[in-house]
Amino acid sequence: MARRTFSMGGIHPSDSKISRECKIEKLAVPPVVYISLSQHIGAPAKPVVAVGDKVKVGQVIGEPGGFMSAYIHSSVSGTVKSIKDTLDQGGKAQPTVEIAVEGDEWLESIDRSDALVADIPADGKAILEKIKLGGIVGLGGATFPTHVKLSPPPGKTCDMLIINGCECEPYITADDRTLRERGAEVVVGAALIKHVLGVAKATIAIEDNKPEAIQNIQKVLSELRGKDPEYAGIEVLPLMKKYPEGGEKQLIDAVMHRQVKSGGLPIDVGAVVQNVATALAVYEAVQKNKPLFENSITVSGECFPHQANVLVRVGTPLRFIIDQLGGVPENAAKIISGGPMMGKAISNLDGPTLKGTGSILFLTREQTKREPEGHCIRCGKCADACPMGLEPFLLYRLYKAGDAAALERNAAQDCIQCGCCLYTCPANLPLLDIISLARGQVMGILKARAVAAKAAAEAAKAKAEAEKAKTE
Template identity: 55%
Template sequence: MLRTFRIGGIHPPENKLSAGKKIVRLAVPKQVIVPLSQHIGAPAQAIVKKGDVVKAGTLIAKPSGFVSANIHSPVSGKINKIDAAIDASGYKRTAIYIDVEGDEWEESIDKSDKLIRECHFSAKEIVDKIAAAGIVGLGGATFPTQIKLTPPPGSKAEILIINAVECEPYLTSDHILMLEKGEEILVGVTLLMKSIDVKKAVIGIENNKPDAIKHLKKLASSFSGIEIMPLKVQYPQGGEKQLIDAVMRKQVKSGALPISAGAVVQNVGTAFAVYEAVQKNKPLFERVVTVTGKKLSNPSNFLTRIGTPIHTLIEEAGGLPENTGKVIGGGPMMGKALISPDVPVTKGSSGVLILTKEESVRKPMQNCIRCAKCVNVCPMGLNPTLLMNATEFKSWEMAEANYIVDCIECGSCSFTCPSNRPLLDHIRMGKGKVMGIIRARKA
């Protein structure tokens, strides 16, 4: 019997319209916009100025805090300006504008397709190369990878879990990456294992990707300590705590980190980026992005440079349909509507979803009927309707006492609510307020 997590969960329509579509490398645009805030934590600090000439892979911004990450130029050309730009959040944030001239890469980058399996670097050297390359979690959370690989004193990892679940409807970028770059991913997994000194890794893949499971199982037979684990299809299995429960049968306590259960979790796309960083000296300046939608003429998976305007990807997928209602950054469950298709691709851009006007219109909200469906599906065991009420009435103490900070914002509650109540919208707002109160209290 296939494993899955044991609390809550739903099974929304999968709509994997771009499944099996090979990765297409997009042409380099005429200009890129590279935000300095494209990871969790402090924005990076620009180290270039207007007029500077850069190559693809040139370091252009350094971390400005402990939780931060390097940013590299995704193109060759000249710095046009450092100015504000609207990002996926809808807010204006500092970004570096680069006018493209040719496509020259830093000489240290190995551009060949030759697979390099052997690694002679120490664990510290691997972590240092990952930090230097600006690797962050590519599943959407964008947490700087080098910090995850450096557990707090007294903590020791027992297992590396690779998140290849891709449970978000519509998205297929991880799926196609496993099919096309399986060996590189497995080498990346061995590098991550070495960096945290563990002998076992489990790659969790939902059972709706049988071709990826079969392919990686065949390849993994020549790698020591790597297990491919098929999982029951259940959303949101891609959440760290849910995946740990599915793989290890361990619950991570409220407020605790995955390392408390002896696990380090990394996305499968991150494992590939680690391979490129350590074995090829290639910083993270491009990634695979799914562009999809029911009315889109050519749903696709594109390898695109960071900073490329999203409208460029949409045009390559056939252009915006006439009845477009919303453009979503990410998938339908956890993604957010973009204020403009001119928003640039960032390290955390896993997908772009085009919704029709019919799909994007909310149904009228009705009174709660106390059916408890939201409670039953919450993967964190919370009471969403209580947390929504606490937010509406600004009862921040009640919200905190009922673990609003534990919400992973998966949207299962809103999806299942028969009264169409915007539970997640309110909880997300309340969670932000409570987290601010907690930070102020600690300060």
């Protein structure tokens, strides 16, 4: 069988899925949680509780602060201690609600049973509303509010829903475990999203280094197909293991053979992509009335003896999770939130988990060392590795030369910051570091140009109206 994958670039780092046989285990509830009000792309949520208020598990504590925003729920029961700026995992101040935990009392509306609810409600609008009220955001990393993504702008139609089970970052196994242990719920979640979009086809894309997950979803689908017409048209698609397959643009290319235009959205080519964990969260919010306040996190690394996949309440301090699993290893030199390719280095272990936190990874100095920069030998390996077809060596040189116009011509703004170029470079050039700067510069220019064009259009319109008024 031909192994399907995306059409350009990509790399094959060792997948290091050393925690793949670790079952998802519930972690203890910490004594205090720090729930950030800014856990999604867009405006931070507005707090709707006051200091001293008693809250229950699943209670709303923050309302959307704008169109592009999301609800925030309490992940514990207890008393609100403070609402103030607190340092996040990277040491940046974020508006945060601190809650001292008392017991574990859940809202009565939440269905805590394990029974699978497979019937799909007829009213798509009601499902969408429940997704919004459940505070669901994209859990693949971008934390884009899901209800916004599932409301395509008028005139755009969706041809296919893609459920992203690639998990192409090395080490992370939380999605793999979710597909193996809670496959049925993920499939129901996919059917719910499919119904909201009114789309006939859905594809659950899984990289072929997860054969158990692929088998489990195939089994679940054969069981569910008779139960509701919505399950027809959902397929599993094994993809060849290659990083960054889970990138939205790459996945659409691999599954649909379509490419999103520069600056465009997936819906422009008829695609909506949702992560496996997001599908599970949709299931829980819609069928079980359980908002998004806990998520699965992989804790891994060769130097970390207690590999684990744990179910963690949102807002749990990282230090609490690590201490529960035996503490920070002696020789860990870098702790990463997310995968080793695109994750962020953690500087503050007291920072809390967010909805989108997918893993905590420990690397030794040896594993993460950057060697001294050499000379570009123009081998072109960075260009071969770039999944966007860019020429990193060229962008690197153009940024150093300060040529913004040439950077725009050579599409620096299309960079998805996957890190393939820097990973590959045999001369250890800091390609992505520099290209990120270049990308920011070009984005700024594009934005300024758009603003100027809008202002010019408005001025012209005002002038035309003034002249029209004069002639009348």
